[in-house]
Amino acid sequence: MKYLIQPFIILLLVASCTSQKESRSNINELAIDYVKLTLEIAAHDPWYWDDYYGPDSLKFTGVILDTFPKEDFLDRVSSLKLELDEVSMSPESSEEEKLRANWMSSQLTAVDRGIRLYSGEFGTFDEEAEDLIGVKVPRYDSTYFIEAIAELDTVLPGEGTFKERFDALISRFEVPEEKLDTCLKVAIEATRKITLERLDLPEDESITIEYVRDKWYKAFVSLLGPYQTLFAINLDYKLDIAELINYACHECYPGHHTYVAMQAKNIYVDKGWVEILDPENPWGGPQIVIEEGLAIYANEMAFPGESYYKFAKEVLMPLAGLDTTGAYAYLLVKRFARRKLTYAFNEAARGIVNGTMTEDEVTHWVNDFALRGSAIRMVKDSRTFVAHYSCGRDLVKNYIEAQSSSDDERWEAYGKLLSTLVVPKDLVKEE
Numbered sequence: 496m497k498y499l500i501q502p503f504i505i506l507l508l509v510a511s512c513t514s515q516k517e518s519r520s521n522i523n524e525l526a527i528d529y530v531k532l533t534l535e536i537a538a539h540d541p542w543y544w545d546d547y548y549g550p551d552s553l554k555f556t557g558v559i560l561d562t563f564p565k566e567d568f569l570d571r572v573s574s575l576k577l578e579l580d581e582v583s584m585s586p587e588s589s590e591e592e593k594l595r596a597n598w599m600s601s602q603l604t605a606v607d608r609g610i611r612l613y614s615g616e617f618g619t620f621d622e623e624a625e626d627l628i629g630v631k632v633p634r635y636d637s638t639y640f641i642e643a644i645a646e647l648d649t650v651l652p653g654e655g656t657f658k659e660r661f662d663a664l665i666s667r668f669e670v671p672e673e674k675l676d677t678c679l680k681v682a683i684e685a686t687r688k689i690t691l692e693r694l695d696l697p698e699d700e701s702i703t704i705e706y707v708r709d710k711w712y713k714a715f716v717s718l719l720g721p722y723q724t725l726f727a728i729n730l731d732y733k734l735d736i737a738e739l740i741n742y743a744c745h746e747c748y749p750g751h752h753t754y755v756a757m758q759a760k761n762i763y764v765d766k767g768w769v770e771i772l773d774p775e776n777p778w779g780g781p782q783i784v785i786e787e788g789l790a791i792y793a794n795e796m797a798f799p800g801e802s803y804y805k806f807a808k809e810v811l812m813p814l815a816g817l818d819t820t821g822a823y824a825y826l827l828v829k830r831f832a833r834r835k836l837t838y839a840f841n842e843a844a845r846g847i848v849n850g851t852m853t854e855d856e857v858t859h860w861v862n863d864f865a866l867r868g869s870a871i872r873m874v875k876d877s878r879t880f881v882a883h884y885s886c887g888r889d890l891v892k893n894y895i896e897a898q899s900s901s902d903d904e905r906w907e908a909y910g911k912l913l914s915t916l917v918v919p920k921d922l923v924k925e926e
């Protein structure tokens with residue numbers, strides 16, 4: 496069930512069709528072709544997730560072929576990409592046309608790679624990442640993780656092995672099920688308030704929380720409309736305080752929910768640019784790098800520095816009825832693990848994709864370096880997808896922090912990234 500919003504696109508299309516340029520290079524027409532083609536590919540690749548909220552006229556209504564039409568899709572992607580590249584390189588194109596053409600072309604590079612992957616045509620980790628992520632994924636060797644874990648070891652209280660002490664510390668800060676709803680709502684309301692003070696969100700934006708059981712996921716976010724998010728939490732899993740704060744920031748404010756609403760309002764409704772209605776490529780892509788980067792950095796936006804510890808220790812922990820002894824060490828460990836150890840997933844994925852690691856080695860990297868449970872299936876199926884998160888976070892963080900020294904400037908930079916079309920290369924600092 497999709498929510499339909501009425502943009503000014505019809506007006507824009509009429510206006511642009513009567514201008515001097517009536518060729519196929521009209522950027523609005525190319526954008527329509529782009530959305531139609533990607534929706535058709537999505538209809539043929541069951542890994543795509545349907546969150547489309549645009550007009551019915553762009554939907555794919557043809558027959559879904561029994562055999563995936565790989566070559567036909569590749570040809571069509573390639574010729575559309577050529578047309579877009581002509582626009583982005585033409586001296587006659589405006590900056591806006593170049594921006595849009597370049598964004599769609601980068602997305603199509605990822606779509607091309609996705610078609611090949613779905614058809615069982617694989618590349619090396621770096622080849623796949625170059626097309627999907629658009630920047631090189633930095634390498635981290637085992638020494639980096641061994642040193643990081645040794646650093647963490649000095650902060651962990653108690654007796655036993657590193658893993659035993661780590662797990663024991665986390666479990667002390669798990670939110671009891673009967674307190675979960677209250678804590679989650681307080682966390683989301685707090686991040687919403689912080690975000691609304693800085694960003695203009697559509698008035699009817701909202702988050703609906705749903706509690707579920709017997710699902711494969713721990714938490715799941717889907718759209719009820721462009722400004723409305725359904726956030727499902729699986730009660731079969733325990734959530735600790737840091738995870739709960741992270742969900743409020745990453746999934747809600749100023750993370751995914753905020754991103755989708757701002758993109759829909761500022762790009763689709765206000766400008767009538769339909770390209771952002773494209774389906775999310777399950778194999779990854781430049782837009783996902785930026786969106787995930789912003790969602791991960793959302794935690795640092797909402798709770799910079801000490802405010803994170805204060806909110807967790809003085810607001811949420813008492814609300815959850817938790818003893819705050821050791822709270823600082825716990826929060827430090829969680830933040831450290833999320834920021835520094837996440838790269839272990841990239842190396843595990845690199846090992847699987849390149850065939851240079853056995854399953855046991857992958858398990859070792861995920862368990863002992865990323866400090867997560869068995870995730871082989873996830874790493875195996877998603878190939879380079881796991882690297883989108885850390886690459887995106889590093890790009891967004893470095894970009895924002897390089898040009899902003901105050902909180903106001905950080906929010907201004909963050910808000911801009913939420914409201915425009917941007918590809919990972921745009922955020923790479925020029926040396």
Ligand SMILES: [Zn+2]
Pocket residue numbers: 745751787790
């Ligand atoms: Zn995310």
